Amino acid sequence: MSNGLSYSGYCNNCKKEHSLPSEKAIEVCGLLMQKFAAYEHIDYLNEQTDPRLSTHHLYGNVGGKMFGVLICKDASGKEVVLKAFSSTYNGIWNVEGWVPHLASEKDFMQIVEKGNSEIHPLTDRIKTLEKNSDGWKLKTEQRKIVSQKTLNELFDLYEVFNFKKDKRTLKNAFNLKKGIPNGTGDCCAPKLLNYAALNNLTPISIAEFYWGKPSPSGDKVEGNFYSSCTNKCQPLLGFMLCGIEK
Template structure:
């Protein structure tokens, strides 16, 4: 994998080097000057991408193996219906791959729904199909969760199933910006220094998200994952 594909170096300067001196990763340093510098550069790019509005973005300030300072960028979930965009880290697991089991599984769910809604399907068949749909959906979701494996700073890998233990992972777990950024950094032997996440654009789902404001990683989906990744 090409490290340079997602890594964006800062312009080398004494000020940047000084800001990074003694900096160790913490979820509390989202507003560190280097985080804000990375955010400002990413937001300058986002201003020219109007179709990307209404999304959580994140930056991770990193130091490479050669000591170069820069940052990685990520978005939560999908962006414009896609998992891959130039300049952003890839997903931990790509369920959109053509011919993959996710697409096949969703196609089967669509067929079941069509049968349920067909006027030719009697009441008994409908109930049987609903049970089949639930079982298939549960099995598909479990298989998806098994594909998400996250590294920690020691190089140890755990799946979402292992991370959440006796709890079912919430839908969308593993798709947030923070875990995606840390995963890419660990894979490429980069040292994480500071993480910042912000909402960009309007929100159609909730008034909670405000354009340009910073937010901590969500507790429901990310806290367990990050606890492992930072251990």
């Protein structure tokens, strides 16, 4: 692609790569950035009453964030613009006007709390044991198993649809043999594409940009566009984009 951006993934079913162009969505992202700059709020369509949704947080502790736009066509051919922020916004999972998170917040927090209630006593016990003693090794191993089990339960909450109306758990949609990284499914592209698939919208263009203070490593800068991440999104997008070429 001429602008160097890529939103694509290899599909194991079709044995080929599916991809979406970005040019049209880049224009819409530009308008979104203007709104962010003017209103300093992500709820600019409403009364901007919730201070938690101010963009000021993106320059403070919360740090900068990825935002994405997906342009789709509905069944009648009308264009529909979808917007997403990655993960949660300042701790808020779902904001009106933005596509929802893939998992249910209530179910997610229940699993986290259950996991913590098993992990914290083990951590306290481990602190009292001599490092590398048999007891220490045993409890450390137990804690590892519990935290892995919790992560697996969290991943099972994420289901994704594609444009052939096939549904998979995130783990089954992920096409790399190595383990699925933490945070997979929380980026803009999976949220946007899943919403489109569920609502009979056909995607035509996607783009993602960064807003806020530069990322700690300095690899992300406000106003710049970035391709889908290679470790979490690209292995999902082959499945998720399947069926877009109608």
